[in-house]
Amino acid sequence: MKSIFRQVGLFGKYQTTAAPALAASTRAALEDIAEFLSSQGCEVVVERDTAANAGLTGYPTADVVAIGTQCDLGLVVGGDGTMLGIGRQLARHGVPLIGINQGRLGFITDIRLDQFRTVLPPMLAGEYDEDHRSLMHANVVRDGQAVFDALAMNDVVVNRGATSGMLELNLEVDGHFVANQRADGLIVASPTGSSAYALSAGGPLLHPALPGYVLVPIAPHTLSNRPIVLPDAVEITIELVSGRDASANFDMQSLASLMHGDRITVRRSQHKVRFLHPKGWTYFDTLRKKLHWNEGAPLTP
Known part of the structure; x- marks a missing residue:
């Protein structure tokens, strides 16, 4: 399947005070995802601070405003805090966002890191559900x-x-x-x-x-x-x-x-954040997973 998104902005969780093991894990995840996006026909533009703090090289970089004006899609790798920050900045540009969860909760970064290779291709080809947040x-x-x-x-x-x-x-x-x-x-x-x-x-x-x-x-x-x-x-x-x-x-x-x-x-x-989710996604799926609903022992007669 060919991607309908020509340029994809890649954002990561890039605390400079992160432990070396966490920083290495973040860099490896970003490298894997960037390489995968390129294999799907996307031109990857890495957010400048993400690239600098993760040590990610080999891809063009730009600040958030430039990504908002030139990219068709933003892909955020991190937790909900990372998505909140990027979502606020990109909302005025109308750029849709996909979240890959590398944090704790993942209420708004809903794709598991170990599933991106199977979940992303149909989404990049246009098979997704869109969700607007005020x-x-x-x-x-x-x-x-x-x-x-x-x-x-x-x-x-x-x-x-x-x-x-x-x-x-x-x-x-x-x-x-x-x-x-x-x-x-x-x-x-x-x-x-x-x-x-x-x-x-x-x-x-x-x-x-x-x-x-x-x-x-x-x-x-x-x-x-x-x-x-x-x-x-x-x-x-x-x-x-x-x-x-x-x-x-x-x-x-x-x-x-x-x-x-x-x-x-x-x-x-006046601005809204545009989230893209895998086809068939519902808010109730998120609640069940993140709040651990329906995990109790079944009732017996």
């Missing part, structure tokens, strides 16, 4: 000026400091006051992020096709303060009233320190 556009407003701006695919989290007490937060939706909350923090999660930190904090799972957000308090002072699901057409505003060492985290990959009176706004981004 992004959140968030910013921190201080004294009427935006001092921080970020995209998030999973969640926006307002958190207390490691050694400080509870935060006091005012919550608004579309400019309407909702509640004053005292808690360790508050999570605004997309359907994609509903299976991440929000789930650990007691939130519900949202199917990725749902146009909504879930607001999940972290260790609330009032036990009646429960998670709530909202439509993603609204604008959510969280104001920090009191509390020390508070911060706002965006996909746990970028962070803004907060001051009293800061307002964190979250709204739907």
Whole structure:
């Protein structure tokens, strides 16, 4: 089968502090995948930092923006964190992404590393299911000026400091006051992020096709303060009233320190991330595998 994708951008997990054995394993995996893509008729372009930190040579390199403008497909080798970072950057370019899991969970990098040789050929030939994931556009407003701006695919989290007490937060939706909350923090999660930190904090799972957000308090002072699901057409505003060492985290990959009176706004981004999955993939397959559903002993009469 001939690939319908002419140029493929290859991204990897490239922490420079990784143990030598892990770094060697990453380099070997990237080399194998790059060679395989070339054998399928694809021109491989390796993301510049991936190539430098993995020691991968023999292929043209480019930064993420250049890959977004020139490549037909992005192939991400790593865990969900790697995919989150690349997905946010490539969403504005509309480049579809395939994830090969070299991490722990793999909710959004769903092809096992040992299966790529059998799973990729039909996908490269056009036999795949496409899945669009919404992004959140968030910013921190201080004294009427935006001092921080970020995209998030999973969640926006307002958190207390490691050694400080509870935060006091005012919550608004579309400019309407909702509640004053005292808690360790508050999570605004997309359907994609509903299976991440929000789930650990007691939130519900949202199917990725749902146009909504879930607001999940972290260790609330009032036990009646429960998670709530909202439509993603609204604008959510969280104001920090009191509390020390508070911060706002965006996909746990970028962070803004907060001051009293800061307002964190979250709204739907105009961009979406395009994921490609093997033909026949469903979200429920992922839940069964990653959450280990149906693994208990069968019931006996």
